[in-house]
Amino acid sequence: MGQLAMENIPRSYLRYTRRKIFIIYLLVLLTALLGIYAINAGSAELSPAQVLLTLLGKAEGRLNIIIWNIRLPRILAAVTAGIGLSVAGCVMQNLLRNPLASPFTLGISQGAAFGAAVAIIALGAGSTHSTSADAVIINNPYLVTISAFVGAMATTLVVLFLAQVRGVTPEAMVLAGVALGSLFSAATIILQFFASDVQVASIVFWTFGDIGRASWRDLEIMAAVTGAALLYFMVNRWNYNALDGGEETAKGLGVDVERIRLTGMFVASLVTAVTVSFLGIIGFIGLVGPHMMRRVLGGDHRFLIPASSVMGGLLLLASDTLARTIVSPVVLPVGAITSFMGAPLFLYLLSRGYGKR
Amino acid sequence: MILSVDGVEFSYNSRPVLRDIKFEVNRGEFFAILGNNGAGKSTLLKCLNTILKPQTGTILIEKENLFVLSRREVARRLGYVAQRYESTRFTVFDAVLLGRKPHIKWGTTARDLEIVRNVLGILGLDEFSLRYLDELSGGELQKVVIARALAQEPRVLLLDEPTSNLDLKNQFEVLKTVKRAVREQNIAAVVVMHDLNLALRFADKFLLLKNRTIFACGGMEVMTPENIAGVYGVPVAVERLANIPVIVPL
Ligand SMILES: Nc1ncnc2c1ncn2[C@@H]1O[C@H](COP(=O)(O)OP(=O)(O)O)[C@@H](O)[C@H]1O
Ligand SMILES: [Mg+2]
Numbered sequence: 136m137g138q139l140a141m142e143n144i145p146r147s148y149l150r151y152t153r154r155k156i157f158i159i160y161l162l163v164l165l166t167a168l169l170g171i172y173a174i175n176a177g178s179a180e181l182s183p184a185q186v187l188l189t190l191l192g193k194a195e196g197r198l199n200i201i202i203w204n205i206r207l208p209r210i211l212a213a214v215t216a217g218i219g220l221s222v223a224g225c226v227m228q229n230l231l232r233n234p235l236a237s238p239f240t241l242g243i244s245q246g247a248a249f250g251a252a253v254a255i256i257a258l259g260a261g262s263t264h265s266t267s268a269d270a271v272i273i274n275n276p277y278l279v280t281i282s283a284f285v286g287a288m289a290t291t292l293v294v295l296f297l298a299q300v301r302g303v304t305p306e307a308m309v310l311a312g313v314a315l316g317s318l319f320s321a322a323t324i325i326l327q328f329f330a331s332d333v334q335v336a337s338i339v340f341w342t343f344g345d346i347g348r349a350s351w352r353d354l355e356i357m358a359a360v361t362g363a364a365l366l367y368f369m370v371n372r373w374n375y376n377a378l379d380g381g382e383e384t385a386k387g388l389g390v391d392v393e394r395i396r397l398t399g400m401f402v403a404s405l406v407t408a409v410t411v412s413f414l415g416i417i418g419f420i421g422l423v424g425p426h427m428m429r430r431v432l433g434g435d436h437r438f439l440i441p442a443s444s445v446m447g448g449l450l451l452l453a454s455d456t457l458a459r460t461i462v463s464p465v466v467l468p469v470g471a472i473t474s475f476m477g478a479p480l481f482l483y484l485l486s487r488g489y490g491k492r
Numbered sequence: 493m494i495l496s497v498d499g500v501e502f503s504y505n506s507r508p509v510l511r512d513i514k515f516e517v518n519r520g521e522f523f524a525i526l527g528n529n530g531a532g533k534s535t536l537l538k539c540l541n542t543i544l545k546p547q548t549g550t551i552l553i554e555k556e557n558l559f560v561l562s563r564r565e566v567a568r569r570l571g572y573v574a575q576r577y578e579s580t581r582f583t584v585f586d587a588v589l590l591g592r593k594p595h596i597k598w599g600t601t602a603r604d605l606e607i608v609r610n611v612l613g614i615l616g617l618d619e620f621s622l623r624y625l626d627e628l629s630g631g632e633l634q635k636v637v638i639a640r641a642l643a644q645e646p647r648v649l650l651l652d653e654p655t656s657n658l659d660l661k662n663q664f665e666v667l668k669t670v671k672r673a674v675r676e677q678n679i680a681a682v683v684v685m686h687d688l689n690l691a692l693r694f695a696d697k698f699l700l701l702k703n704r705t706i707f708a709c710g711g712m713e714v715m716t717p718e719n720i721a722g723v724y725g726v727p728v729a730v731e732r733l734a735n736i737p738v739i740v741p742l
Contacts, residue, residue: 147621148605376582377593380577381578383572386563387541389565435582
């Protein structure tokens with residue numbers, strides 16, 4: 136019997152890993168189905184048949200414009216941004232050994248938004264207006280992204296510095312993140328008062344995000360950076376697994392902890408910066424996605440990284456579709472929806488965290 | 493000789509913790525490090541694994557200078573189990589598979605899985621293999637981290653108080669497993685121990701640390717009542733019981 140049980144370990148182990156892969160595929164399928172639904176849903180009534188014809192390139196002009204220029208970029212932007220924010224959160228939680236870490240809770244998104252606002256308003260890389268249809272227009276996406284990245288990295292360096300200080304608890308680090316986030320948000324709003332117009336609509340963009348803002352060109356940049364980051368994170372999946380067991384264990388397993396932490400935070404900040412540049416601040420996706428998947432699949436980054444990514448894409452697509460349809464034709468800010476989802480989880484983690492330590 | 497340490501000195505910031513450390517460990521040896529709490533045992537073990545970098549001194553592993561090797565190369569030669577470790581949301585199998593990390597290039601091979609299965613069997617962990625670490629008892633978790641170090645297939649095992657959470661039966665099983673691995677694979681184990689009687693049972697050589705440096709180092713002959721009393725500050729007698737040496741505080 137004992138012999139038999141031993142023989143079976145690799146087989147049951149393989150079955151168990153196949154189950155994880157199956158769940159990831161299932162999430163991909165769900166995202167695709169939701170994407171098709173989301174193309175249909177909205178103020179302009181479309182039928183699935185019309186959508187199919189359009190995607191195959193066999194439809195008349197008005198449909199072409201709605202689907203190719205409005206719906207499709209929006210859906211792809213939601214999925215791409217969701218992937219980027221969620222995987223950034225997943226890796227940050229590991230690197231900082233802090234379950235409360237994410238681009239939003241550490242203030243990195245807010246830092247990026249300030250950087251982007253500086254480029255758009257002060258450096259002339261775009262313009263802001265008071266109508267929600269064109270609240271923020273980006274003319275030079277590269278300058279905006281670089282400036283956002285500088286803002287994100289500034290926050291990240293403060294976070295990394297705090298992580299080095301002995302005895303800083305995860306909760307204290309998030310408190311520092313809240314302070315930094317508020318500071319940058321305030322700076323972003325003040326900056327807008329110095330701009331030519333009074334831009335109420337653009338304030339919404341910077342604080343709650345707007346996925347409908349992405350053009351095909353923006354989408355290409357976002358997808359390229361997110362894809363490269365995902366690849367980098369997957370290459371390092373064993374390093375992250377080792378780090379989960381503690382810093383000394385990781386070093387004992389041959390991980391250059393300082394280098395992995397610095398480069399990982401750098402890449403995660405870059406993904407955050409690109410997303411925030413084009414879509415504004417969307418909170419909590421980087422917290423909810425990884426935590427859901429860690430519960431379901433465990434902490435093994437071989438599966439957690441792809442699963443968190445897909446889950447993030449699915450969550451943001453679902454949030455945006457809800458934001459567009461719940462009180463149609465009014466479109467709610469997507470960040471408001473994700474906050475309703477994320478804030479309760481955040482409070483739960485906080486209370487549980489205090490109990491454990 | 494598999495490990496050779498000479499003139500090692502270490503300070504945390506400017507507080508000296510180790511000075512003038514010099515000893516050698518041979519193949520097939522179970523080498524115990526003994527001393528009071530705070531004597532610097534864990535610090536010494538971390539220096540041996542370059543987690544901490546000594547300010548001066550040399551450490552050679554199989555005649556290679558440890559300080560010129562990369563982290564990964566060090567990890568292929570030395571397996572380290574810290575005194576404290578964290579329970580995570582990993583299954584036992586995946587946690588032990590992590591021990592293969594220094595050898596893995598991109599993905600795990602059938603050989604990696606086979607090694608893990610084998611180690612789990614030896615330590616009697618097979619029934620837990622798909623259980624999450626945060627659902628294990630302290631003793632089970634301790635066996636998992638030791639299993640990980642064995643799966644690493646190192647030339648030298650560095651274990652920091654590996655039996656502190658184990659019951660009597662498991663203390664013996666784990667130390668026997670380490671001893672057998674050392675003999676069969678002709679490697680070495682450097683083990684920080686707090687139980688003197690277990691050390692007497694399993695170790696071939698002893699290093700007694702006191703006042704930041706070596707008080708005595710050698711085979712059974714250094715485990716005299718005078719030396720032990722000198723290190724621990726407690727008078728003891730060394731007796732034989734059923735032909736097994738035991739240390740009794742007086
Ligand atoms: N990270 C650290 N920073 C500063 N001092 C330390 C650190 N770790 C340990 N020490 C000090 O170094 C001495 C030796 O510690 P340690 O090697 O853990 O002892 P042992 O394992 O023998 O109980 C102790 O006085 C301890 O307080
Ligand atoms: Mg110790």
